[in-house]
Amino acid sequence: MKSFFQLFLYLLIIYNSTQNILAQNKILKDLSANLVGHWTFDNSNKLTEAAVGNQLALSGNCDAVLGPSETNGAVRIGIGSFFTSTHGISPNGGGNLVNNYTIVMDIKIPISGVWYALYQTDITNTNDGDWFVNPSGNIGIGEIGYTPKALLVEQWYRIAISVSNGVHYNYYIDGKKSLTGNIGSIDGRFALSSKVLFFADENAEDNIFDVADIKLFSSDLSDTEISELGGYEHETVSQNVKTYPYLQSPTPTS
Helix, strand or coil: CHHHHHHHHHHHHHHHHHHHHHHHHHHHHHHHHHEEEEECCCCCCCCCCCCECCCCEEECCEEEEEEEECCEEEEEECCCCEEEEECCCCCECCCCCECEEEEEEEEECCCCCCCEEEEECCCCCCCCCCEEECCCCEEEECCCEEEEEECCCCCCEEEEEEEECCCEEEEEECCEEEEECCCCCCCCCCCECCEEEECCCCCCCCCCEEEEEEEEECCCCCHHHHHHCCCEEEEEECCEEEEEECCCCCCCCC
């Protein structure tokens, strides 16, 4: 009887593990289907090339730098410089523009006390940017709100926005929801036209920082889906804050 009970528990564990793997694989497959742009900055000779989607167009200057690990490259974007992505997403979300999308970035800021521009929906770059790290390290924009959690300097973070105009606008830090923000209007400020600008701002609130990865999705990812993309672990040791990339589930581009 004892052996039968142990066998039953063993089979139950295997079954639950299999179900978890199948559910995870389904999530990753769905993510891959909606991934329209992925830029890793691992090729120092061609920093604008795309792993998925179209090559970025650079305005200004950028430099290749070390990313979160020796095998993970990054780009250091200069003041007044930005990337333009022709994303190819069809109008969605009930409007004439792109109202449903998700942007995920791996970033590291060098200092506090200044602004960092993350993306801009106005392709002429004559309006204020639409996502920032503010001087206190919080991410957001006044119209949507700012995360209560602040980014620490010289730390890698995986940050994300999941946008469905008229429904929700959420911020995430390292796979965890950090703010349920105010909702944008359909075809309003936070809708995308045929292009999106990364790190652009019209009045130089775009100080120098490092970016190791950008992903653009054609849908508003759920909490679970963004959690599957993982992030970075932050651990304080002897008053010195250090960052360690944590082991995570395989992503669609692993």
